[in-house]
Amino acid sequence: MTADGHRALDVGDLTLVARGAAILGTGGGGDPYVGRLMAEQALRDHGPVSLVALEDVPDDATVFPVAMMGAPTVMVEKLPTSDQFVGAVRMLSTYLGRPVTHLACAEAGGINSMIPIIAAAQLGLPLVDADLMGRAFPELQMVLPTLAGIPGTPMSIADEKGNCGILQTVDNRWSERLSRVMTIEMGCSAIISNVVMDGATMRANAVGGTLGLCHRLGAAIEAARSAKRPPVEAVVRTLCGRVVLGAAKVVDVERRTSTGFARREATLVPLAAGPDTDERLVLHFQNEHLLATRHLDGDSRVEVTTPDLIIVLDAETGEPITTEGLRFGQRVSVVAAPCDERWHSPAGIELVGPRYFGYDTDPVRAVPDRELTNA
């Protein structure tokens, strides 16, 4: 893979892509490390995966997005098997009565950017360099095609034991509801394929260049480290975002996993804060970081919310930290970056805005830091 994307993905690309995907995953989508190890093995076993740019997908292509569904805390312990990919894709092909021509990413996020690479390698299929969110979100209906009325079903679901299913639902919320209870019964993780589209529909409704952007993000961090420049700023520049909180210490993390979701908050205190300030940033996360609130001198202000990207990075190395990887004592920086603009439509905000997730606030955008992003 070249830094600007498109051609083929090989083992050597995976570290950079996985790191970038974990950044776009805004803390969700599972552990990038585990996903990368699986993808490396798949590429070693089956050779490089052919990448197709979104604009090059033929009109009559049949694109199957594939993903892992479930609780990230379980995903990292219960790895998918190759039979799951085969099962999910074959069952959906059988039901549709036509073969799949391309795979794609449903979301950009740790494990879910690697899963389609693994599936493409194992099934010998080309992978579209695109995803359906431009970030990670926790529920199946939260894809851009939903905004255009594109059905998420028929979808398939497969567990590691050999159980598979097809769902055909009245809307994309119902595909989420039914596959969620199935995923929980299957042991809290499953492989799914949903939102099947032809090439023309895919081009109009996906976010192009996701894997290329992931690669550039991973490479930007690498380059900054080599040049002894701050990796966090390299991420901000690549995503045209801003730093919400510079180096800070995680002083509290509350978390639990219930009905397939991790829901909680983390409290961060700036390292630079003296003893005479009570400044802190509270990150509200479920599978992904959804809201960042700054508390200072008795006031609190929402700094940025979903659908824009809230990204937690190791303050020193720039490595992305997933919501389930957050630990007391970590030194982190918090970055915000704009999401795909379609998410800021009224329908987009209704689908993935802060109120959907139970936070009583209007969306707050990630305003780019001109100084950094124009540099």
Added chain:
Amino acid sequence: MTADGHRALDVGDLTLVARGAAILGTGGGGDPYVGRLMAEQALRDHGPVSLVALEDVPDDATVFPVAMMGAPTVMVEKLPTSDQFVGAVRMLSTYLGRPVTHLACAEAGGINSMIPIIAAAQLGLPLVDADLMGRAFPELQMVLPTLAGIPGTPMSIADEKGNCGILQTVDNRWSERLSRVMTIEMGCSAIISNVVMDGATMRANAVGGTLGLCHRLGAAIEAARSAKRPPVEAVVRTLCGRVVLGAAKVVDVERRTSTGFARREATLVPLAAGPDTDERLVLHFQNEHLLATRHLDGDSRVEVTTPDLIIVLDAETGEPITTEGLRFGQRVSVVAAPCDERWHSPAGIELVGPRYFGYDTDPVRAVPDRELTNA
């Protein structure tokens, strides 16, 4: 329909068939009254349903058993729509890539003997006069084909909103587990089609003549009433069973519905019991009556258990009473009757014996009352 079965089912047959089915349903399978009303409407709208005797099903037939899945207490309030039958059958046909030629009953029980009649009328398909249990059981794997290793999947499931699914599972327990959580999410009732068989496999693994037997049972009660003979004895004779408890009063019913099942017990006191006896019969039921225990003078004895049939009838009229219809103060009789002999195999007892349902007892058979059944 003639009293000995086979030819066609018309509106006039339904009262008798529904009553007989509720008897074989041993308290489970939903309310026969609601099912009958729906079936009457379907036969009025679409004409009689053609009945095919089990032995006449062609080898190359494709038989789809259909049933309602869920909690009986919900089934009686949330009626299935015709779209559900069409959805479940069409989706399964599409997935299998071949058309259904016959429908069949999965179980003999109140609503689930009527559901296939409704589906057959609406879809214009012949109905095999057979079922897969010879009675009602609460879980999907509890069908005779499971004992022969016949897969219950691919199966389909459809709700009244238009959501459908296909399951392909590693065994019949998993088809139960996954469709159960889907049914609960769908609102605690759904239409399913599972254990698809060709004609030859169906003939070897189903219980033949179910609807004919239901009709005879219903007719026997009618005839007894006309002749002023005890209807309960007519049921015992038709099923070669015995009376476990003659006229008795329901003095206690404990019941709750959780995760799709009704689980509880009822206490019955013989009407003939004087003030100097503490005799009582305790019925343990979930969706169906599973165990009857007699308590007398400080002793208790298991009278009969699953897989044999435990049937509660109105002591006066012989009308079957479902587990959810049991009420304090009712005058009832309890009848036991032998199940299909295949259920008494070791594998059968493992699948549907008392221990599976959590009762720590060996199975106790329903020994026929020679005096009554030879009469």
